Amino acid sequence: MKLGNYIIKRSLLMLLVMFGVVAIVFAIVHVIPADPVGALLGGNAPPAVVDRMKEQLGLNKPLFIQFIDYIWGVIHGNLGNSIQSGRPVVQDIMEYFPVTLQLSIVAIFISIILGIFLGIFSAVYRNKWIDHFSRIFSILGVSMPVFWTGLILLLVFYYILGWLPGTGQLSLFVIPPERITGMILVDSLLTGNWEAFWNGLRHIILPAAVLGYAATASIARITRASMLDVLTQDYIRTAKAKGMSKKVVIYRHALKNALIPVVTIIGLTFGGLLEGAVLTETVFGLPGLGRYIVNALLNLDYPAIMGGTLFIALIYSLVNLSVDLIYAMLDPRMRA
Amino acid sequence: MRKLLLLALISLFVVVGFSASIPKDTVVIGMNTGIFISFDPAVCYEVEPSVLVMNIYSDLFKLQEINGTIQAIPELAESYDISQDGKIWTFHIRKGVTFANGNPLNADAVVYSIKRVLKLGKSPVWLFESLGLNSKNMDDTVKKIDDYTVQVTLDKPYAANIVMSIFAESWGGIVDPKIAQSHDVSGDMGSTYLADHSAGAGPYILKSWQRNNMIVLVANENYWRGAPKIKTIIIRDMPESTNQQLSLKRGDIDIAWNLTPEQINSLKGDPNFNVVSVPSQSNEYLAVNAGWGPFKDVRVRQAVKYAIDYNSIIQNIVGGYAIKVQGFIPYGYLGYVSNVPFDQNIAKAKQLLADAGYANGFEVELVTNTTERRRNEAIAIQADLAKIGIKANITIMQAAQMYKKMREQGIQMIVAGWGIDFPDPDALAKPFADYRVKQLAWRMMWYDNHAADLAEAAGFELDQSKRVEMYKDLTNYWFENGPFAILYQPLSYWGTRSELKGFDQTAKGYSLSFDLTKMYK
Numbered sequence: 001m002k003l004g005n006y007i008i009k010r011s012l013l014m015l016l017v018m019f020g021v022v023a024i025v026f027a028i029v030h031v032i033p034a035d036p037v038g039a040l041l042g043g044n045a046p047p048a049v050v051d052r053m054k055e056q057l058g059l060n061k062p063l064f065i066q067f068i069d070y071i072w073g074v075i076h077g078n079l080g081n082s083i084q085s086g087r088p089v090v091q092d093i094m095e096y097f098p099v100t101l102q103l104s105i106v107a108i109f110i111s112i113i114l115g116i117f118l119g120i121f122s123a124v125y126r127n128k129w130i131d132h133f134s135r136i137f138s139i140l141g142v143s144m145p146v147f148w149t150g151l152i153l154l155l156v157f158y159y160i161l162g163w164l165p166g167t168g169q170l171s172l173f174v175i176p177p178e179r180i181t182g183m184i185l186v187d188s189l190l191t192g193n194w195e196a197f198w199n200g201l202r203h204i205i206l207p208a209a210v211l212g213y214a215a216t217a218s219i220a221r222i223t224r225a226s227m228l229d230v231l232t233q234d235y236i237r238t239a240k241a242k243g244m245s246k247k248v249v250i251y252r253h254a255l256k257n258a259l260i261p262v263v264t265i266i267g268l269t270f271g272g273l274l275e276g277a278v279l280t281e282t283v284f285g286l287p288g289l290g291r292y293i294v295n296a297l298l299n300l301d302y303p304a305i306m307g308g309t310l311f312i313a314l315i316y317s318l319v320n321l322s323v324d325l326i327y328a329m330l331d332p333r334m335r336a
Numbered sequence: 337m338r339k340l341l342l343l344a345l346i347s348l349f350v351v352v353g354f355s356a357s358i359p360k361d362t363v364v365i366g367m368n369t370g371i372f373i374s375f376d377p378a379v380c381y382e383v384e385p386s387v388l389v390m391n392i393y394s395d396l397f398k399l400q401e402i403n404g405t406i407q408a409i410p411e412l413a414e415s416y417d418i419s420q421d422g423k424i425w426t427f428h429i430r431k432g433v434t435f436a437n438g439n440p441l442n443a444d445a446v447v448y449s450i451k452r453v454l455k456l457g458k459s460p461v462w463l464f465e466s467l468g469l470n471s472k473n474m475d476d477t478v479k480k481i482d483d484y485t486v487q488v489t490l491d492k493p494y495a496a497n498i499v500m501s502i503f504a505e506s507w508g509g510i511v512d513p514k515i516a517q518s519h520d521v522s523g524d525m526g527s528t529y530l531a532d533h534s535a536g537a538g539p540y541i542l543k544s545w546q547r548n549n550m551i552v553l554v555a556n557e558n559y560w561r562g563a564p565k566i567k568t569i570i571i572r573d574m575p576e577s578t579n580q581q582l583s584l585k586r587g588d589i590d591i592a593w594n595l596t597p598e599q600i601n602s603l604k605g606d607p608n609f610n611v612v613s614v615p616s617q618s619n620e621y622l623a624v625n626a627g628w629g630p631f632k633d634v635r636v637r638q639a640v641k642y643a644i645d646y647n648s649i650i651q652n653i654v655g656g657y658a659i660k661v662q663g664f665i666p667y668g669y670l671g672y673v674s675n676v677p678f679d680q681n682i683a684k685a686k687q688l689l690a691d692a693g694y695a696n697g698f699e700v701e702l703v704t705n706t707t708e709r710r711r712n713e714a715i716a717i718q719a720d721l722a723k724i725g726i727k728a729n730i731t732i733m734q735a736a737q738m739y740k741k742m743r744e745q746g747i748q749m750i751v752a753g754w755g756i757d758f759p760d761p762d763a764l765a766k767p768f769a770d771y772r773v774k775q776l777a778w779r780m781m782w783y784d785n786h787a788a789d790l791a792e793a794a795g796f797e798l799d800q801s802k803r804v805e806m807y808k809d810l811t812n813y814w815f816e817n818g819p820f821a822i823l824y825q826p827l828s829y830w831g832t833r834s835e836l837k838g839f840d841q842t843a844k845g846y847s848l849s850f851d852l853t854k855m856y857k
Contacts, residue, residue: 016706040461042381044757044767046774046850049462050743056457084373086528095547102512130466151578153404166583168549172364263771285574295370295548300736 006328007321012164014317025306026067036083036300052062057083070306079307089307092292096313098182099169100158100288102279103211104273106185106204110212111219112266113136118216119223123231124250127131135224138217146276150210150283157206167285174199207284211277215269222265226258228235233257260327267323271316345519346625356590358590361567361855363836368553369573375542378452378507381459383755384593386506388571393536394560396427396446397500399759399849406668406845408757412441412537422493422798429484435512435537436556443480448513450488452525458526461505463757467494467502477833483742493764493796495803498669501758505700505848511535531651539564539853541790545546549574553852564853584609584831585687591839592831597655601816603831611849612840615659615667617756617848619764619822624749626819627781630698631748634817639688641821643724644717645680650824653712658824663811664768666825668845670800671761671807677815685724697725703742704751705735714751742779749782750825759848761807765791769814780819785811 037053054060058069069118070144073080079089118134124133141149157164169184177188177196185204188196214322230236239249278290296304358364372385380389398411412414413427432809433441453464454471457529461831464470468491469477477489502508515535515724516526526535534542537560540553551571557563572589574580580592581599585608591600603609624631624640630666631637650658659666663673702718704710711732718728728749733741754776757763770791787810794806814820828846832839841854 032734032737033740035740035743037735038739038743039736042755043735043742043752044755044775045459045462047743048774049465052457053459073755085530085531086374086379092547145536151576154579154582159586162586166575166586166588167579168572168680172358172570172572172588283579285549285572285579286548287573291370291548291575298734299371300734 002326003328008277008323010321010324017317018314019071022069022306022310024073025309027069029300029302029305030063032300034300036219036302039301040083044149049167049218062068063262070303074310079310080303082296082304083301084296084304089303093289093302093307093311094120095182096289096292099184099286100274100290101283102183103204103207103277103286104270105206107212107215107273107277108270110208111215111269115216115219116223116259116262118220120227120250120255122220122224123227126228132212134220137311138220141213141215141225142217144214146210146214146279147283149213150207152282153206153210154283156330164206165199169203169286170196171203176312207286210272210283211280214276215273218265218269219262223258226261227254228253230258263326264323267319271319274315341480357587358627359568361565363566363567363569363591363855363857364589365571365591365593366574366583366589368570368575368577369548369571372545372551374527374531375534375545376458376527377449377511377536378456378460378525379458379527379531379576379589383847387847388540388542388551389506389509390538390850391852392534392538392542392553393506393511393541394433394441394538395504395508395510396429397504399501399504399845400851401668401845404638404668405670406761406848408486408497408504410597411504412446413503418496422796423490425488425490425499426481427486427488429486430560431484433537433559433560435515435535436558437512437515437535438558439512439514441510441512443486444483444509445513446486447478447480448516449509449511450474452511452516453507454478456527457523458527460505463502463505463507467499468492471587491747493798495760495795495798496819498758498760498762498795499621501763505758507534509538512537540569561585561853563769565856566852569852581831584833587833590833590836595829595831597657597829600657600829600831601655608834610832610834610836610839611829612832612843613827614655614840614843614846616826616828617666617759617846618826619664619754619756620658620713620824620826621753621754621825622749622821623747623776623780624700624819625745625747625780627783628748630692630694630700631819633692633694635688635692637819638816639685639692639724640721640726641678642681642685642688643720643726644678644821644823645720646676646678646750646823647680649713649716653709653716654824654826657827657829659827661825662822663812664764664822665761665807665811666756666764669759669761669764671804671811672809673808678821680720682723690726691761695725697727699727699729700748701731702728702749702751703731703733703738703747705738710767712813717751719849745779745781747779755827756848759845761803762791762795762833764808764814765794765807768820769810769818776820777818782819784817787817 037050082089082092118138120132122131159165165171174196176195177191180187180190184200185197188200236254239253277288278294281288281291292309371382374380375389377393379387381553394412396413397408399406400409412430414430415428417426429443435441451474453461454469454474479487481487508801512535519526523526532545539556539559541556543552543554545551553569555564555567577594577596577599581595583589584592600611603611624637650660660676661667662676662678665671702714704714712732718730721728765774769777769787770780772788790810794803797803798807835857836855838855842851
């Protein structure tokens with residue numbers, strides 16, 4: 001019952017957050033002294049044409065009315081039509097989001113594995129060279145721009161070595177799987193299209209590695225700190241004293257308890273990956289939501305910017321909520 | 337054991353090849369397709385998608401480069417008559433032409449397509465409206481006479497080349513009314529459907545468009561001029577130019593669309609690649625606001641023009657990919673003026689400033705947009721102006737923001753470009769010299785009636801050689817008095833693999849004409 005209350009409380013809070021996001025983004029995009037119709041028509045169109053287009057798109061209405069219209073639409077699940085493509089923003093998001101989701105899932109896998117292992121090694125071999133190396137390695141991941149890492153990996157693994165394909169989700173002449181979820185790997189598995197699965201997997205390695213590597217540091221750092229904390233506990237000493245092997249002590253006794261704070265950071269990181277995929281998608285030519293929002297920003301496509309941001313915020317909040325719920329289940333003190 | 341597994345996995349990745357070579361009848365293009373909105377001729381207005389639309393639809397006229405000049409020649413309009421007063425155009429439609437699906441292309445389709453652009457009222461509509469056609473008068477102005485004759489009544493007797501050019505562009509593409517109407521959604525005349533499908537009579541059919549991913553064109557085997565040699569054209573979205581460069585070198589694409597001058601120069605001298613470059617249909621300019629402070633004085637405007645080092649901008653900023661042009665009419669156009677009266681002359685510029693009473697210079701805001709090239713141009717100009725005592729403070733903004741400010745006449749000085757809407761000097765003389773059309777001259781507050789009258793009169797002159805003279809007179813007057821300094825005419829360039837032949841012919845006249853049927857392997 002208590003957990004139920006907690007969920008309701010959090011969900012209501014989330015609604016408030018969503019409203020805040022809409023209001024802030026709406027204010028920001030409308031504060032910019034620029035003109036989406038100008039972006040649509042380019043620099044040449046005469047003023048009369050610009051004015052008429054504004055009217056067509058409802059952009060000549062007072063801002064407050066536009067805002068109310070928008071909120072009313074959102075409540076009814078309508079995020080409006082993109083100024084640029086004229087298509088419903090919801091349709092655009094549904095088309096682009098699976099690509100970003102798939103990329104982020106593979107990337108988070110990579111950063112979890114990499115981060116946890118680096119963290120454990122760092123903690124176990126504290127202040128030895130392994131610790132220094134793993135810390136430098138993971139810090140490099142955050143410090144190097146994704147853009148740059150991406151291009152370097154492409155240069156090495158695609159251009160020089162020729163081991164992995166360059167851009168896109170699939171090679172040109174591979175027949176893509178029938179669209180079910182929109183995630184190529186999942187769809188090709190569901191339809192038994194092994195060629196597409198294999199090809200898609202090879203295509204996702206570089207972008208996911210780039211994105212995952214960038215997110216490794218925070219996971220590694222939290223794992224290290226938490227492991228260090230746990231390793232000094234009495235029960236670990238007891239376990240050691242009982243003559244258990246190092247492996248068993250570390251992986252069975254210490255890691256389990258050390259992972260609780262790591263769950264939180266993984267949740268946050270995953271949300272971050274969803275929004276951080278923008279540059280990766282650009283470098284690797286992936287038709288994801290990040291690239292969609294960037295294009296929308298460059299063209300001042302108000303509905304697309306707001307819809308995209310709102311959606312990302314929603315996903316982020318949902319991921320956070322589920323992390324908190326997992327936490328709450330693990331640790332009843334959190335529900336208070 | 338685990339190590340063995342890992343090794344096996346890695347070697348599997350290495351062994352299983354991915355780069356199947358591109359078949360002979362297929363061309364793969366790497367391009368940034370982020371700006372693509374729609375392939376509907378009534379909606380499409382951006383440069384890259386427009387040149388594809390021109391290859392998916394056939395028009396009444398076609399733009400072609402003939403002896404260095406881009407001209408409109410009859411295409412689906414096999415012949416045409418113009419009434420005595422120059423206002424009524426009668427198009428005689430070529431018989432026996434069908435759309436890609438075999439439906440006949442006749443007067444009904446032509447009338448439908450023109451009215452469709454007017455009715456939908458999207459980005460390109462103003463070009464038809466500039467001829468006096470609009471959604472209110474279209475039932476009277478656009479009429480079917482018989483199955484193969486269409487009559488269009490304009491509000492004024494525009495020069496023939498203007499009219500033909502406007503009907504020769506992407507928005508003039510003839511749409512199959514049956515397909516469009518059968519996909520009508522709440523009165524959109526099939527616009528949603530045609531965003532990513534095609535209903536034309538051009539050499540190619542739009543097979544699919546996965547946004548931000550891939551565009552596939554296939555040959556129209558029913559094309560009335562004969563099916564093209566290249567059967568499939570695949571355009572892959574590659575937003576990053578470095579990626580295009582790597583893919584071109586690896587042989588994964590045949591054409592790299594958005595290379596930087598440095599990247600394109602790295603291909604030169606390598607027998608595996610060709611560099612194709614053609615004069616662009618645009619101008620890069622510096623403009624000052626003739627209604628603002630010191631620029632009200634014509635001598636200050638001239639001083640600015642003499643302060644700029646044009647050669648250095650062309651060499652150092654655009655890597656030589658530009659033509660030194662100073663008139664508003666670019667190379668390859670009727671009325672092009674080849675003389676370049678302005679070269680950097682600091683002494684003369686200083687003298688002009690002193691004569692105008694600004695011996696100590698003044699401060700001005702120089703606006704440009706976020707592209708790297710524009711920023712560098714602004715910085716170069718800032719340094720040049722400093723030499724004559726003008727302190728230019730650079731403000732960088734998004735293009736949309738910049739054009740908004742410009743439309744409100746709120747800019748003191750700007751570096752920008754003008755993409756040409758149709759290949760006739762009228763498309764340049766009006767914006768650059770006639771403030772009454774409310775384009776560039778108006779935005780920079782150059783209210784010069786003499787220039788405006790000349791530009792307007794030249795647009796109605798039906799005698800070609802007289803017309804050329806009028807543009808020359810206007811250009812010379814404009815050099816002296818206008819608020820613009822044309823920095824250069826850019827070149828468009830591509831890197832291609834040497835297996836691909838004929839792309840230089842394809843690209844001729846880009847972006848107003850672009851003929852995919854000319855390339856082969």
